[in-house]
Amino acid sequence: MNDPNAKKKCWAASLGDCAGGISGEHLVSQSLFPDGSVIVQGFHWCKGKPKPIGLASLTANILCFKHNCDLSELDSSAKRTFDTLVESMALYEVRRKLHLRRYSIKQFLIDGNLLERWFLKTLINFGFEREWIIGEGQHPAGEPSEELVRIAFGRAAFRHKAGLYTASHVGEQVTVNDKFELHYSPKTIGNNLLAGMFTFSEYRFFLNLLPQEFKEFNGANLMHQTVKHWYQVPDDKGRQVKSHRLGIIWH
Numbered sequence: 001m002n003d004p005n006a007k008k009k010c011w012a013a014s015l016g017d018c019a020g021g022i023s024g025e026h027l028v029s030q031s032l033f034p035d036g037s038v039i040v041q042g043f044h045w046c047k048g049k050p051k052p053i054g055l056a057s058l059t060a061n062i063l064c065f066k067h068n069c070d071l072s073e074l075d076s077s078a079k080r081t082f083d084t085l086v087e088s089m090a091l092y093e094v095r096r097k098l099h100l101r102r103y104s105i106k107q108f109l110i111d112g113n114l115l116e117r118w119f120l121k122t123l124i125n126f127g128f129e130r131e132w133i134i135g136e137g138q139h140p141a142g143e144p145s146e147e148l149v150r151i152a153f154g155r156a157a158f159r160h161k162a163g164l165y166t167a168s169h170v171g172e173q174v175t176v177n178d179k180f181e182l183h184y185s186p187k188t189i190g191n192n193l194l195a196g197m198f199t200f201s202e203y204r205f206f207l208n209l210l211p212q213e214f215k216e217f218n219g220a221n222l223m224h225q226t227v228k229h230w231y232q233v234p235d236d237k238g239r240q241v242k243s244h245r246l247g248i249i250w251h
């Protein structure tokens with residue numbers, strides 16, 4: 001009874017195949033964000049101002065060894081995605097100063113399924129054993145629904161208009177911010193945590209846990225899944241010409 005881990009449980013326990021004991025899972029992998037923090041806003045423990053959460057101090061015991069291991073592919077995929085976003089921004093920064101009339105069009109692609117699951121995993125990590133019911137329904141607060149757990153592990157898919165969205169403002173200009181931090185804001189209705197906005201530099205992603213469509217969040221237009229974003233840069237006469245394209249692929 002003196003085992004300090006006796007009460008610790010894995011958030012994927014509903015899958016029924018936990019193994020290897022509870023492991024120290026970083027809420028968000030440290031390797032993704034070298035400065036070691038994620039900015040979170042909207043939890044009772046950080047009301048008001050956005051608060052950086054140091055990753056090293058957030059080694060929480062929230063997944064068993066097997067399930068931690070099963071999700072490690074999501075971290076490596078997320079790392080590739082954020083690297084791709086940085087490369088796309090860097091190319092924009094270079095080309096917007098060149099003032100050429102034509103470019104070889106480069107295409108940057110992101111794996112939507114794995115990114116969607118990584119945001120879900122991250123949303124569950126931050127919400128686990130906290131004040132809200134994670135997802136729809138009336139199951140205990142601080143726990144994800146069984147369906148969300150299956151989705152996070154790739155054993156089920158989001159229904160209808162649930163899942164990953166990208167956000168943009170009408171007429172938005174790309175402004176490059178060299179602070180590569182991830183900001184996370186949860187969205188709740190009543191006692192249920194139903195969505196989250198993830199902002200990385202000027203890229204904004206929204207994860208909707210409800211089957212209904214979300215069209216807008218905090219003044220931003222939301223687009224479900226499919227995204228093909230063209231980057232344009234000014235030529236020698238100030239006309240916008242196509243430079244490169246960012247797309248999300250689904251399989």
Ligand SMILES: [Zn+2]
Pocket residue numbers: 010011012013017018019063064065066067
């Ligand atoms: Zn487990």
